[in-house]
Amino acid sequence: MSALKFKLAYRNLFHDRLRFVATIVGIVFSIVLVTVQAGLYVGFRRMVTTMIDHSPADLWIMPAGTKCFEDPSLLDDRQRFRALAIEGVVDAAPLVIGYAQWRLPSGTTTPVFIVGSELQGFGVRPWNLVAGRVEDLSIPDAVAIDQSYSERLGVSATGANAEIRDQRVQVAAMTRGIRSFTTTPYVFAGVDRARAYTGMAPNKASYFLVRVSPDADAGKVRRQLRESLSDVEVLTAAEFRSRSRNFWLFGTGAGAALFAGALLGLIVGTVIVAQTLYSSTKDHLSEFATLRAIGSSSRYIYMVIVWQALLSAIVGFIGAAGISAIVVRMTAESALAVVVTPGMTFALFLLTGAMCVASAIAAIVQVMRIDPTTVLAR
Amino acid sequence: MSEPVLDAVGVGKFLGHGAGRVHALKGVDLSLMGGELVLLMGPSGSGKTTLLSILGCLMTPNDGTVRVRGEPVGNLDPEALAGIRRNHIGFVFQSYHLFPTLSAEDNVRLALDVRGERSQRKAAREVLGLVGLAHKTKAFPNELSGGEQQRVAIARAIVGKPSVILADEPTGALDAENGKAIMTLLADIAKDSSRGVLVVTHDPRIVPFASRIVHIEDGRIVRQETGGEARRVSQS
Numbered sequence: 355m356s357a358l359k360f361k362l363a364y365r366n367l368f369h370d371r372l373r374f375v376a377t378i379v380g381i382v383f384s385i386v387l388v389t390v391q392a393g394l395y396v397g398f399r400r401m402v403t404t405m406i407d408h409s410p411a412d413l414w415i416m417p418a419g420t421k422c423f424e425d426p427s428l429l430d431d432r433q434r435f436r437a438l439a440i441e442g443v444v445d446a447a448p449l450v451i452g453y454a455q456w457r458l459p460s461g462t463t464t465p466v467f468i469v470g471s472e473l474q475g476f477g478v479r480p481w482n483l484v485a486g487r488v489e490d491l492s493i494p495d496a497v498a499i500d501q502s503y504s505e506r507l508g509v510s511a512t513g514a515n516a517e518i519r520d521q522r523v524q525v526a527a528m529t530r531g532i533r534s535f536t537t538t539p540y541v542f543a544g545v546d547r548a549r550a551y552t553g554m555a556p557n558k559a560s561y562f563l564v565r566v567s568p569d570a571d572a573g574k575v576r577r578q579l580r581e582s583l584s585d586v587e588v589l590t591a592a593e594f595r596s597r598s599r600n601f602w603l604f605g606t607g608a609g610a611a612l613f614a615g616a617l618l619g620l621i622v623g624t625v626i627v628a629q630t631l632y633s634s635t636k637d638h639l640s641e642f643a644t645l646r647a648i649g650s651s652s653r654y655i656y657m658v659i660v661w662q663a664l665l666s667a668i669v670g671f672i673g674a675a676g677i678s679a680i681v682v683r684m685t686a687e688s689a690l691a692v693v694v695t696p697g698m699t700f701a702l703f704l705l706t707g708a709m710c711v712a713s714a715i716a717a718i719v720q721v722m723r724i725d726p727t728t729v730l731a732r
Numbered sequence: 733m734s735e736p737v738l739d740a741v742g743v744g745k746f747l748g749h750g751a752g753r754v755h756a757l758k759g760v761d762l763s764l765m766g767g768e769l770v771l772l773m774g775p776s777g778s779g780k781t782t783l784l785s786i787l788g789c790l791m792t793p794n795d796g797t798v799r800v801r802g803e804p805v806g807n808l809d810p811e812a813l814a815g816i817r818r819n820h821i822g823f824v825f826q827s828y829h830l831f832p833t834l835s836a837e838d839n840v841r842l843a844l845d846v847r848g849e850r851s852q853r854k855a856a857r858e859v860l861g862l863v864g865l866a867h868k869t870k871a872f873p874n875e876l877s878g879g880e881q882q883r884v885a886i887a888r889a890i891v892g893k894p895s896v897i898l899a900d901e902p903t904g905a906l907d908a909e910n911g912k913a914i915m916t917l918l919a920d921i922a923k924d925s926s927r928g929v930l931v932v933t934h935d936p937r938i939v940p941f942a943s944r945i946v947h948i949e950d951g952r953i954v955r956q957e958t959g960g961e962a963r964r965v966s967q968s
């Protein structure tokens with residue numbers, strides 16, 4: 355790459371400031387749109403599996419046909435004992451989930467989602483605690499909630515009281531950032547309390563979380579579990595995650611909507627950059643003809659145009675990254691966070707470059723048609 | 733005088749389409765030797781620019797052959813012709829065709845850059861010195877007079893030491909004094925026996941600089957004379 359080619363490209367680009375600004379604004383908006391859509395997608399993906407991600411289970415036992423973590427389901431303790439009897443199964447801990455009504459002392463009610471596990475053993479216990487400790491949940495009637503829902507649940511601090519199913523609850527711990535994309539607040543409790551709050555019989559559970567002995571062959575344990583338990587499915591955490599994701603992202607159409615938004619952003623961006631590059635090339639056509647007349651190869655000329663495209667991409671990407679960072683920060687604590695990972699940032703950068711280079715095609719096609727003899731006309 | 737650096741035999745060219753089709757060149761033979769400054773003169777529309785375009789490999793003829801340094805260029809594709817131009821031919825245009833966004837030095841460097849050559853800065857400054865613009869290397873075209881711009885264009889044409897310099901009315905947009913300076917420069921360039929200069933012109937004031945004058949009319953070469961003959965004719 356010669357420095358002069360690059361110089362020519364950026365001088366061409368900055369020559370018409372107004373057009374350059376318009377190009378950059380187009381790229382910035384397009385890339386911000388793509389980033390937000392992709393970030394929502396990633397945020398959503400993370401959110402729908404947050405409980406599975408925070409469970410230490412190697413295998414999940416669930417009723418056949420369970421679509422996602424929140425899908426209300428019922429298993430019997432007998433199956434748990436059968437599971438524990440299999441060699442290689444170290445633990446099969448009950449997990450209880452279900453919707454319930456949270457009643458404030460004032461009498462108003464609000465729906466909540468109960469997540470109950472064994473407090474000593476193996477389970478999904480609250481994380482990111484900002485007040486209280488996990489052990490505090492063993493106090494009778496103790497529950498943990500997320501601080502972001504404290505207003506909705508009428509809780510100003512730990513120690514506050516409410517009722518679920520006519521039973522007293524006391525907020526013993528508070529977490530930060532455990533939000534549900536369904537916007538129904540999670541309420542963590544011990545497994546017995548959770549059964550009481552969801553009206554589940556003491557010998558039932560929603561899931562059994564299986565821990566496989568490190569020396570055992572997980573695949574074999576899983577096969578045996580499937581054989582000896584009827585009407586259940588045994589999924590690895592990864593399988594359960596992808597099932598939950600597929601359900602929420604594609605079963606509901608939310609994923610398709612996000613994808614369509616991102617695609618739209620890309621198309622708009624490409625059209626804008628293509629349009630401005632095309633008109634810039636048109637303005638500099640006599641210079642490109644001169645280059646051709648003095649013997650430059652087509653490749654040399656294409657490189658000047660591609661450099662113009664890439665320079666626009668770099669400046670546009672920096673702008674878009676700045677705005678996206680603000681969006682990420684602003685939504686971090688919201689019900690649905692826009693999540694941008696370093697890998698995504700890199701991918702978006704490549705995408706911006708690809709978009710701009712693709713946009714250069716129209717300009718290149720135009721330059722391919724120039725006749726160098728035009729330089730001899732005065 | 734030595735080898736012909738440029739050689740055209742029986743060159744014919746049609747321009748335009750349909751009713752607008754013009755037989756612009758009708759069998760032109762012309763050669764340019766190293767060390768020669770040849771003037772191509774003729775009335776407007778006689779085919780001077782067309783011939784220059786063909787000799788400069790900007791255009792291919794319908795008939796005849798063109799050889800650059802002995803090599804026929806008839807069967808070359810546009811990329812290969814561009815290669816011939818960048819390596820062997822320097823152009824000077826009536827309307828300069830400098831890049832407005834680049835300095836004088838960068839404009840000159842461009843001719844080396846398209847060849848992929850390194851150490852362009854030094855060569856560019858040297859040549860700008862040669863055309864009397866050592867003090868204007870950083871100036872942009874819009875900060876230069878017409879004569880200075882044309883000198884930058886000449887520097888760009890000669891910086892790569894091509895065998896052939898082709899100029900189409902290089903003094904057409906200049907006043908007498910600047911025109912004379914430009915022609916003096918081109919005549920100096922032609923003193924090198926490895927290089928030939930062909931200048932298309934209307935301007936009789938240029939005659940004293942020529943080693944040979946070729947007259948073209950209606951697409952045919954009608955007359956040639958040496959510089960000495962021409963000067964005698966113009967004096968009598």
Ligand SMILES: Nc1ncnc2c1ncn2[C@@H]1O[C@H](COP(=O)(O)OP(=O)(O)OP(=O)(O)O)[C@@H](O)[C@H]1O
Nearest residue numbers: 747748752754756775776777778779780781782783
């Ligand atoms: N693109 C074209 N299509 C059709 N005819 C053309 C085209 N270009 C030039 N001609 C015609 O070809 C003939 C030769 O043109 P050319 O430009 O070579 O003349 P010239 O000698 O350079 O004239 P001038 O002194 O005015 O520059 C003219 O009759 C001109 O009208």
Ligand SMILES: [Mg+2]
Nearest residue numbers: 780781782900
């Ligand atoms: Mg002409």
